[in-house]
Amino acid sequence: MDAPAIRWGVLGPGGIARDWTAALHATTASRVTAIGSRSLDRAQAFAADFGVERSHGSYAELVADDGIDAVYVASPHSEHREHALLALAAGKPVLVEKAFTRNAAEAADVIDSARERGLLAVEAMWTRFLPHIDVVRRCLEDGVLGDIRAVEADHGQLLYPDGPRRLAAPELAGGALLDLAIYPISFAYFVLGGFAAVQATGTLTETGVDAGETVAVVGPRDAIGTLGSTMLAKTPCAASVSGTAGRLEIDGWFYQPNTVRLIDTDDRELDRYDSPSREHGLAYEAAEFARLLTAGKSESDLLPLDETLRIMQILDDIRAQLGVAFPGEG
Structure with missing residues (x-):
């Protein structure tokens, strides 16, 4: 406000x-x-x-x-x-x-x-602008977890074949990747600071869009990521970031306002952050935009345009690996 x-x-x-x-x-x-x-x-x-x-x-x-x-x-x-x-x-x-x-x-x-x-x-x-992701960001910046070695995240929702028609339609850029997998992929990119390698496997619907995928990534400092999505089932939608000194765990629906727990290497909970509210999380991106616009900025430091472009390039690469193309792309 x-x-x-x-x-x-x-x-x-x-x-x-x-x-x-x-x-x-x-x-x-x-x-x-x-x-x-x-x-x-x-x-x-x-x-x-x-x-x-x-x-x-x-x-x-x-x-x-x-x-x-x-x-x-x-x-x-x-x-x-x-x-x-x-x-x-x-x-x-x-x-x-x-x-x-x-x-x-x-x-x-x-x-x-x-x-x-x-x-x-x-x-x-919207996930990038939420308070609990800022907690993750600060932990990474302060080295709370030591050297980051692994990130895991998944996003599965039962949206096919009885969900929105656009998800099955190649002409509407349907499929799990752009709607669901983008969340764990963007999260892992943020945690690892980019990807040095991306390997994807998955399945397609009869209309030719992706039904789901598992994406294995390697970060620029050799950390690994295991990311998954599907529109054929509801999955836990949880995320974790593991380092040599401990890990962060985010409850299911990790991409919404949520709880972050700091766990030590003996699996003991050391601390936790609870989002002030789990409602109206979409407002945070709008508030950040209003601040940027009023300050005369042309992009956000929390999600720079070059990062948006790089993530789109990664999504293109994954689609190519899966054999998914949209009509009229050129």
């Missing part, structure tokens, strides 16, 4: 936009003042639900709205490049829902456009 108040335009009135707007209005000083959709009826229904002032029946009208300071791009992955470029061309900074785009080439287009215009652009990987 201490973050500066800014006026948001939301592009795309889907489920994540609803959760994000609810969190924004409940726990920050910022407000959504305009909503844009290809359907004016959907925009008006969203506006009525959240007390939003203006509804637009096109994305072009939304980004041209003079009453917004920034645009939250909440459309499907397959549309992120087009919609982020539309907002940037209108002079609007962007918070782009993860995955940032379908692939690294599209991510580079968005990043180049933002940098050319001097506009703020941030990937909405």
Whole structure:
């Protein structure tokens, strides 16, 4: 709530936009003042639900709205490049829902456009901005765990075949990787400071998107990572970081506001951090964006654009190893 108040335009009135707007209005000083959709009826229904002032029946009208300071791009992955470029061309900074785009080439287009215009652009990987991840960050910086040797994380949800249609659709950049695996992959990249090697194996659905994968990584200082995702079952969704002096354990749903436990090498709990609330975690990325925008910044130190691009390159590599391609990628 201490973050500066800014006026948001939301592009795309889907489920994540609803959760994000609810969190924004409940726990920050910022407000959504305009909503844009290809359907004016959907925009008006969203506006009525959240007390939003203006509804637009096109994305072009939304980004041209003079009453917004920034645009939250909440459309499907397959549309992120087009919609982020539309907002940037209108002079609007962007918070782009993860995955940032379908692939690294599209991510580079968005990043180049933002940098050319001097506009703020941030990937909405909300986990990076949560308080318990800041605790992990400080432990790593202070050497609490000694030399890091291993990281483990998984993310599985029962989303196929009876979940959202887009997850099965190659043309909508469906599959487990961009929706689910991106969480453990981004977490491990943050912990290890990058990857020196990536090896993936997995299975595909009958539509040709990935149903799940196991990804083995090696960090630049020889630490290993074991990462997994599936949209065929609910998994523990836990994470751990192990070093020569101890380990951190994060409970299930590690990517949401959570508890972090410090465990010594004899498996004794030495300390723990409990998030102040497990609700409205999406607000932290919006608050960070408002601080950055007010300070005149063009990207976040917590998730720099070059890191977003590198992670998209890694996701491309994993898809290539699995044999997954999206129509029209080039």
